[in-house]
Amino acid sequence: MSSQQVGTDVSRAVLVLRAGGVVGLPTETVYGLGADATNPEAVERVFRIKGRPANHPLIVHVADVDHARQWSKNWTAEAELLAEAFWPGPLTLILERAPHVIDQVTGGRDTVAIRCPSHPLMHRVLVELAGGIAAPSANRFGKVSPTTAQHVVEDLGLDVDYVLDGGPCDIGVESTIVDCTCEPPQVLRPGGISEAQIAEVLGHVAHASGPSRAPGMLVSHYAPNCRVHTVESRQQAEDEIAALTGPTADQPTHDDSVRADVQPMSVMILDASVDPDGFASTMYAQLRDCDRKGVRDVIVVLPPDIGIGSAIRDRILKASFRQ
Ligand code: TXA
Ligand code: MG
DSSP, X not given: OOGGGEEOXXXXXXXXXHTTOOEEEOOSSSOEEEEETTOHHHHHHHHHHHTOXXXXXXXXXXXXXXXXXXXXXXXXXXXXXXXXXXXXXXEEEEEEBOTTSOHHHHTTOSEXXXXXXXXXXXXXXXXXHXXXXXXXXSSOTTBOOOOSHHHHHHHHGGGSSEEEOOOXXXXXXXXXXXXXXXXXXXXXXXXXXXXXXHHHHHSOOEEOOSSOSSXXXXXXXXXXXXXXXXESXXXXXXXXXXXXXXXXXXXXXXXXXXXXXXXXXXEEEEEOSSOHHHHHHHHHHHHXXXXXXXXXXXXXXXXXXXXXXXXXXXXXXXXXXOO
């Protein structure tokens, strides 16, 4: 991709979307691969570029609640409360779909996922477009999500018509998904807004139970090339290293040094337990760094299962899954 295809030109992004093109777009969670949500060919191209199965539905991104109502059939009282509390922000709501929403977006389901992101450039695109943008994360299917414009270029390059560079994502993990079509609403995917925050607004909320109700949330996902191991404490990480490296192998490298250009290393520790919010914002970039540096095994010290920690655990456990 030429450098001309990466930039900060909001109007250009809107023009490309209107013309049926596909644009890498910054959000506060991860970068999205966006298309006009009313254009079937453009949406189909997103699936082709990602290599994503057609029955994994996309999130429709909107500028505000008024637009959200246009994409859903019955905007519920609970959706209203959640949107009031957390939009614009890292929360996706599942609602019954409005009749005009195309099957390419919903995977043929009778529900639609809607989110109003807070990133200022993305917000300007949505306001100028005055429509909906269907966008999954801008990575190849099953791989690590992108949190910079550079990641999008590395992953998708020439397949994308333009990448809007909004800098590194603040939050770094995908939005929380809440299904508002059931009573009480259910959290289908943990993310930037915690279950406790949602329960505080609604008074009640349920964990999704049974087989995943958000198609595409597979056991293995967000996977780097390196092997990811998970532990619950620093001590367990040290034990794991001993098991992996043995007495003669390379010494492990610790968090900060991953950025230094040093010898290829075989084992790394990433400690997510000390500052989970800070870790989340660079989590995918760190996994990408590990791959770039040829790290073979990454040991992640998981954070407690609260707040953003729940989202980190979810993503890292999926990244660690091996057949
Ligand atoms: O933070 C985010 O949500 C990012 C940014 C770009 O907005 N997007 C994102 O999209 O993570 P994606 O496609 O990687 O994940 C969307 C998830 C998928 O697991 C999909 O199955 C679920 O949302 N989803 C979409 N529509 C749904 C529906 N109607 N019912 C249940 N799950 C749905
Ligand atoms: Mg994704």
